Amino acid sequence: MTYQEATAARDTLAGAAEALRSLAASLPFVQGDEIGEVVAQLAQVAAATRGALASVAVEAQARGVVAESGCRGTVAWLQHCAPGIKDSEAAALHRAITATGRRGNAPLREALCSGEATPSDAICAAETVDELRRATDAALHDAFAEGVAELSRAQASRAVLREYRTEMLARFGTEQSLDELHAHQQARRGVTAMRPVAGGMWRFEATLTPAEKAAVDATLTALSAPRRDAVSGAADERSPAQRRADALVSVFTKVAGHGQAGPLGASTRVTLILPVEALHAPCPHRTCDIFGIPHPGQEPCDCPEPVAAHDDLGTALLPGDTRRLSCGADVSRLYVGAQGEPLALGRTERCATPGQRKALAARDGGCTFPGCEAPSSWTQAHHLVHWADGGGTDLDNLALLCQRHHTYVHQQHIDGHVGPDRTVHWHTSWAGGHWAPDPGPCDQLSPPAPDDRAA
Structure with a gap:
């Protein structure tokens, strides 16, 4: 290309830019069968x-x-x-x-x-x-x-x-080069520590070798497949990311259930640091604004105010998270007073013994929530009456739930019971496109009495 040709090409740039800016205004005059050609031309430009x-x-x-x-x-x-x-x-x-x-x-x-x-x-x-x-x-x-x-x-x-x-x-x-590549991959692999993100959530990232990716991906893919509700026929409304999160938590919860220990003896079980008020449910008589300040004009009540708890790694937990975690996980519970002084050390106990797990699997066959067909190997033993409310760890007070529905019944405050036919009955109905709790009185929940906390 000569200098004159280069100069002429540059001179056309201003006109081309102006033509592109005016194109949007002229689109109503473009025939429908020509719009595709315009897209192709713009892509070339x-x-x-x-x-x-x-x-x-x-x-x-x-x-x-x-x-x-x-x-x-x-x-x-x-x-x-x-x-x-x-x-x-x-x-x-x-x-x-x-x-x-x-x-x-x-x-x-x-x-x-x-x-x-x-x-x-x-x-x-x-x-x-x-x-x-x-x-x-x-x-x-x-x-x-x-x-x-x-x-x-x-x-x-x-x-x-x-x-x-x-x-x-x-x-x-x-x-030799493949060995070097393998060593390079091993040096780069790792999992970041948990870090807080907006909304009270936590995030971590993993960098895996191809073989490790294949193993993890196979597990997450199998456990995160969408499940249609067998009763209502409704599609699984969780996003792929939410289904994978449920699958990941299910895997970790299953490992914790075996009570394994790390190389330095640390248990995989969660240790909850519980103030006496940590397990109170929110007061049903008062409503608050987004800053937690009660709206004016409400009648005073004597309901205890719930407080936050945390685990031994420093994770702050809302009362609902505390109740949900203590219901399904193997935990050690350390109760503390208003100044943080230990009151009593609860013994580590399983929500269900191996024998009870086998009996639950035989009785329930899998997740007992209506419409769910998750097998028993994907489930957790849920207390129908929470241990904080005096519920015992026996078969008449236990029901199998998958990770998804275990979270759901806690979020929606759905109750259930084991009937005379040895079947778990959940007090819920399909309404408005989702399972909702049946109408009924809202019981105030409270932690166990101090005398019941010690092992």
């Missing part, structure tokens, strides 16, 4: 623009324009020239230019500058080429770079790139 921007940034780096501008680097220079470019977009473009500039990545650089590969795709592709280059014979490196570039031009997903990488490593990886 977007790809060409993306590639041209990458080419300009590469040229600016090569000529020293970025260095002479006084900007800190390419990202700052891009944003100085075009303030509308977001930080993440400028950073991704800079990373893509750097990654495709490494030795042997010329095909990827061409795909980036032509707009056929997005910056994020080019980065992922370059990382794939680098991994293959480290693990295979040098004679194959150019072929790998070209193969990955072709996948990028075809807009292949990252899953396809990962599959290509794994296949090439299986075919051409050397034993």
Whole structure:
């Protein structure tokens, strides 16, 4: 291209930008069968623009324009020239230019500058080429770079790139390089500590090897499959993420139920630090605003005020969480007074003994909540009358519930009983698209008397 041609191309940019801005206003005049063509044309323009921007940034780096501008680097220079470019977009473009500039990545650089590969795709592709280059014979490196570039031009997903990488490593990886890759993966694997997030929730992240991912994924996939309500026929309304969370908690709860100990002797069972008032239910006579302040004009009452509890790892628990956790988990309970002084140490006890679990499995067959078909191996033993309210750990006061419905009956305050036919009957009805508790008096719940806390 000559200088005159380059100048003419630049002159068309202003008109092209104006045409794009006016396109939205003209859409009502576009025929219905032409809208798809407009989308295709816009996609071509977007790809060409993306590639041209990458080419300009590469040229600016090569000529020293970025260095002479006084900007800190390419990202700052891009944003100085075009303030509308977001930080993440400028950073991704800079990373893509750097990654495709490494030795042997010329095909990827061409795909980036032509707009056929997005910056994020080019980065992922370059990382794939680098991994293959480290693990295979040098004679194959150019072929790998070209193969990955072709996948990028075809807009292949990252899953396809990962599959290509794994296949090439299986075919051409050397034993030493694969051992090094395994050691590298082992060094990177890990699980972060729990950290608080908004809304009183907690989050952690895991980085796993492919073999570990396969084992974890198989378990979570099996346990998180959506379950249609067998009675009402209603679909499982939980999101995939919520179903996986229920599955994950079910796995951990099952391990805790075996009473295993860690390498230093710490138990997998939860230890609850319980103030005397920790298990009081919210007062049914008063309503509060979002700050917990009672609305004016309400009659005073003598209901005890519930307080928060926590476990021995420092996790703060609302009264509802405390009751739900103590109902289904193996726990040690330490009661404390108003100043935090220990009052009595409750013994660690299982909600149901192994013999009771077998009897419950034979009696209930699985989750007893209406419409649920979860097998007994996925369930927990639930106290129909909470131990805090004097309920005993015997078969007439126990019912099997899956993790999902164990949480649900506590959230919805649904009661149940074991009938003369040895069947669990839940006091709930299908109404308004969900299971709701049957109307009835709301009993005030309270913790056990002090004399009953000691083992």
